[in-house]
Amino acid sequence: MKDDLLLQIFLRFAGISLLAVGGATAALPEAQRQIVGELHWLTGAEFAETFAIAQTSPGPNVIVFSLFGWRLAGLGGLLAATLGILGPSSLLAFAAARTMRRAGEAVWLARLKKALIPLAIGLMAANGYLLARGADSGFVATLITVAAAAFVALSPRSPLWAMLAAAILAVVASRSGFLAS
Structure with a gap:
């Protein structure tokens, strides 16, 4: 049963990896559609929570897919997800780089x-x-999201300030009963 889940995780993430135009974060809408909407492996809140943990961790954005795998099936899920999300897209990027090198300054490129x-x-x-x-x-959660997005979009300051302010506001709102936990 678990081997079947590991294969499903690998195959789903392998397909999603080919949509990662612009990086792993760009493939998240499709991952959310499949993982939450179609397969019901995670809830929307679990998906967002896993994404938030990945974003606050050091390293590349693609780590979120490894964390999805971990959450779904432990270490085996982490390995299946990581190989699935990195394998096909890496091979495609390699092939694209060779093609671009050969094409040079072609108009179509x-x-x-x-x-x-x-x-x-x-x-x-x-x-x-x-x-x-x-x-x-x-x-309150929607307000925090909009305020953080506006700060990052409009301020020259580091997004870390928005993260700090949002975390403090979320803790205060949660303890005051204004934010569901």
Whole structure:
């Protein structure tokens, strides 16, 4: 039974890895659709919580997929998820790099690169929306999300300040009964 789950995790994440245009974070909307909506392996809140843990951990954004695997099936799940998310996309990136090197300054390559920019931004925006929808359990949580996003978008200061302020506000609101735990 567990071997079947490990294979499912590997195959799902291998497919998702091919959508990671712009990085692992850009593939999260599809991961959320499958893991939460289709397979019901995690709830929206569990998905958002795992994402938050990954984002506050040092290392690359792709660590979130390893954490999904860990949460689903322990160490075996972590390995299956990590191999699934890194394997196919790494092979594709290698093949793309060779093709781009051969193409040089070809017009079609310049157009393709330019077209991928809005795609990556759109995928990341969708990711933010889906994560907020899954994690924001009320008015105060939504307010924290909007304020943190505005701070990061409009301030020249480090996002760490938004993280610190949001954490303090969340603790105070939770202890005051304004934020569901």
